[in-house]
Amino acid sequence: MDDKLETRRLRYFMQVLESGSVRGAAEVLGMDASAVSRAVALLETECGARLLERRGRGVAPTDAGDLLASYLRRQQSQKQHLLAQLDSIRKIERGHIDIVAGEGFVDWLMRNSLRTFMQSHPKITIALDVGSSDEIVKRIVDERAHVGMLFQPPKDERLRSHHSHPQPIQTLVLASHPLARLGRPLKLADLQAYPGATLHRGFGVRQHIEAAEISEGVRLNALLTTSSFSALGHFVAAGLGYALSTRLSLPAHLDTAEISALPMKNPLLHQGRTHVISRHGRVLSPAAMELLRQIVSDTADPLRRVNQCPQDDFPDARA
Incomplete structure (x- = not known):
């Protein structure tokens, strides 16, 4: 694939998807919008298929565009895994982790898992974003976040639940x-x-x-x-x-x-349950895996739930 498709055009294409428009991508890349448009057009010629279609004031991927984007994300994930494995020789001293969670979990994460992890790994940067259930699922599926924490995700074979716990409404x-x-x-x-x-x-x-x-x-x-x-x-x-x-x-x-x-x-x-999730099949970096294990351990530990979380943050289901 790399022999056939020019790497810069692939990067421009992914930036257009991320920005939602050619003009937005051009601003991020510091380029002229017409140059980005030409690059994407050449990429479509190389692929032999339309990759983007207009959607309102922006653009969205076609079926072919989705296939290419999925391939590139998998490729990037594998590359990141290789680099992360090499970095693990230094005992997870550096790296970056993206977490997305429901707002209701942010306070608990900061008082427990993230506090513990960041104290133990002070050089690892973390981005913690808040979203609705639909937004969390999309970011995990699109591999724009390593770990998600939410209430009762939909049944989706692309999601892997590492731990769940009853959470009555x-x-x-x-x-x-x-x-x-x-x-x-x-x-x-x-x-x-x-x-x-x-x-x-x-x-x-x-x-x-x-x-x-x-x-x-x-x-x-x-x-x-x-x-x-x-x-x-x-x-x-x-x-x-x-x-x-x-x-x-x-x-x-x-x-x-x-x-x-x-x-x-x-x-x-x-019937609702709190879930800790990642993208099924995605190979997480050692740092992300370490944090994932920390979150799972904290949510599964009844002593931590009772003693460190006011009013039993993860109570058992009651009639």
Whole structure:
């Protein structure tokens, strides 16, 4: 493939995909947009197929473009693995790791796995990005992140789950809220009389809630819809109403006795699990593997979950 296709054109092509447009790629590369366009056109001639097609104001890969991009990413991954293996001779002293996680896991990661890892490997750089479940899956599948942590990913043969743990969805309210005084698992109908907050539909938590709504024939009207788990916690802490979420999603400074996590009756809200994932078949660098092992060890260790995570960050499923 390298003998047939010119390396610079391949690099320009991948930058166009990353930027979403020829003009955007040209700005990153410090080139004229027409030069980038010509290079991609020559690459299409070499491949004998269209690689890009217009999509709105930008471009998107054709089927042939997807095949080429997948090949180049695998090639780059194998190259990175070789370099990382050579680097491992220096006992994982240098390297870079990309992590993508739901916002609800960021606080836990920083207080546990990332803190431990970064203290032990001070020269390894880490990029920690936050996204919805859909965004996390896409970044892992596209090999733009080494490790992902999210709530209940979709069934996808391209994903590998290294560890999962039950994570029930509960109703978060102030301890003084009327719902906290019912003294029994809640039905969704119990929530209808009160204002609530929820996540956008791209989040696994919201998708589970919608499935439960259908099963109970109930539709909840949210006062606040957000992409921020932190916003849900502040909504509850301010006494504005309830939030259907996981206890882990609460920022540490809000996870106090003033907020109650009430169990739900619907079994669908007990089926969710927290997963630590990577791209199936991708060979991770030694540094990424070391961090992955650290995260798996921390999430699987009940003593760490109970003693270091307020209110048992990874509780067992309860009826």
